[in-house]
Amino acid sequence: MMHLLVEDVQxxxxxxxxxxxxxxxxxxxxxxxxxxxGMLDFVVHDPSGVLWRIAQNI
Structure with missing residues (x-):
C-alpha cells in the first residue's frame, strides 16, 4: 500500500x-x-495490485 498525503484531495x-x-x-x-x-481520502487499486490511498488532513 502507498499513502500519498496531498493538500486538496478533491x-x-x-x-x-x-x-x-x-x-x-x-x-x-x-x-x-x-x-x-481526521482525514479525507480515496483509494485507487492499480493494475499491478497496489492500493494507493490518497488523503488530506482535515
Missing part, C-alpha cells in the same frame, strides 16, 4: 476521474470519504 480525485484513468487502465477507484482519523 482536486486529485477530480483530475484522476477526468483523465479517465479508471476506464483506461481498468482500475477501481473509491469516492472521497471522511475517515474517523
Amino acid at each position: 482536486s486529485w480525485h477530480q483530475h484522476i476521474t477526468e483523465a479517465g484513468i479508471a476506464d483506461k487502465y481498468d482500475v477501481k477507484m473509491s469516492a472521497v470519504s471522511e475517515q474517523p482519523r
Whole structure:
C-alpha cells in the first residue's frame, strides 16, 4: 500500500476521474470519504495490485 498525503484531495480525485484513468487502465477507484482519523481520502487499486490511498488532513 502507498499513502500519498496531498493538500486538496478533491482536486486529485477530480483530475484522476477526468483523465479517465479508471476506464483506461481498468482500475477501481473509491469516492472521497471522511475517515474517523481526521482525514479525507480515496483509494485507487492499480493494475499491478497496489492500493494507493490518497488523503488530506482535515
